[in-house]
Amino acid sequence: MAVAYQNNVYVVNHPLVQHKLTLMRRKDASTNTFRRLLRELASLMAYEVTADMPLSDIEIETPLEKMMSPVMDGKKLVLVSILRAGTGLLDGMLDVVPGARVGHVGLYRDPKTLTAVEYYFKMPQEMNERHVIVVDPMLATGNSAVAAVDRIKELHPKSIKFVCLVGCPEGVKAMQTAHPDVPIYAASIDRQLNDHGYILPGLGDAGDRIFGTK
Numbered sequence: 407m408a409v410a411y412q413n414n415v416y417v418v419n420h421p422l423v424q425h426k427l428t429l430m431r432r433k434d435a436s437t438n439t440f441r442r443l444l445r446e447l448a449s450l451m452a453y454e455v456t457a458d459m460p461l462s463d464i465e466i467e468t469p470l471e472k473m474m475s476p477v478m479d480g481k482k483l484v485l486v487s488i489l490r491a492g493t494g495l496l497d498g499m500l501d502v503v504p505g506a507r508v509g510h511v512g513l514y515r516d517p518k519t520l521t522a523v524e525y526y527f528k529m530p531q532e533m534n535e536r537h538v539i540v541v542d543p544m545l546a547t548g549n550s551a552v553a554a555v556d557r558i559k560e561l562h563p564k565s566i567k568f569v570c571l572v573g574c575p576e577g578v579k580a581m582q583t584a585h586p587d588v589p590i591y592a593a594s595i596d597r598q599l600n601d602h603g604y605i606l607p608g609l610g611d612a613g614d615r616i617f618g619t620k
């Protein structure tokens with residue numbers, strides 16, 4: 407149940423997704439509640455973003471007879487978490503695709519320029535044989551997402567998708583300008599960025615809310 411927001415940008419408007427996002431946005435949601443909802447929401451987003459993953463038939467035996475039946479090769483899938491808030495989305499996605507490999511990109515936002523500075527990059531082997539889903543709860547300036555995808559593209563994966571909870575027109579534009587070939591999946595595209603690089607109305611600092619650091 408993903409509707410096109412614009413070319414290659416999909417908003418997952420399933421009622422469960424929208425309901426959970428509303429609960430997460432509330433400023434009085436506890437760290438525990440926020441984290442649990444994020445995990446549940448991530449599983450629902452994983453369901454949408456893997457909808458066109460390739461299947462191959464394998465032979466199995468039911469209690470009655472042999473049959474060819476389709477499976478998705480989870481190992482061909484790499485979930486790439488943009489540290490640190492991406493971790494919050496990762497767990498819920500792994501609940502649904504437990505065989506997926508995991509990569510990490512460590513980027514921090516320079517508080518003055520808001521540009522992304524890389525401090526960590528670790529991917530599985532043979533990325534050229536894998537489909538990548540990059541996860542970060544917030545698509546704000548888009549700088550981190552663009553920088554992460556820049557680096558991942560150097561490894562020539564079969565495909566790349568980007569999943570966030572909340573995006574904004576500025577972040578979508580940045581990603582679409584730099585990487586028009588990368589589909590974006592979001593639970594909401596909010597109104598705008600503020601001068602500090604936060605999304606309005608948004609849900610605040612996702613990392614702080616996941617880890618209880620504020």
Ligand code: URA
Nearest residue numbers: 546604605610611612
């Ligand atoms: N990162 C966040 O955690 N929240 C925002 O609103 C923007 C960037």
